Amino acid sequence: MLSNIGVPGLILIIILALIIFGPKKLPELGRAAGQTLREFKRSTQGLIEDEKETIVEAVKLEKENETIAEAVKLENEPKSN
Known part of the structure; x- marks a missing residue:
């Protein structure tokens, strides 16, 4: 799924994330996403x-x-004499 994005698409996503969340909030979101993935993997x-x-x-x-x-x-087999 992510292999179809390519470098230009990835750059666009990063730019949009910086515009929407700002440079201060982005590391916090990354940490939260990492913790979520780790917990999911552990589960x-x-x-x-x-x-x-x-x-x-x-x-x-x-x-x-x-x-x-x-x-x-x-036990149930007949015994032969």
């Missing part, structure tokens, strides 16, 4: 880690259920 990483833990738990439970099913199957 998404937390969600990804939670999802990974859930998947690992599900795989463990599935393996346990398979082991239990095999044990039950062996």
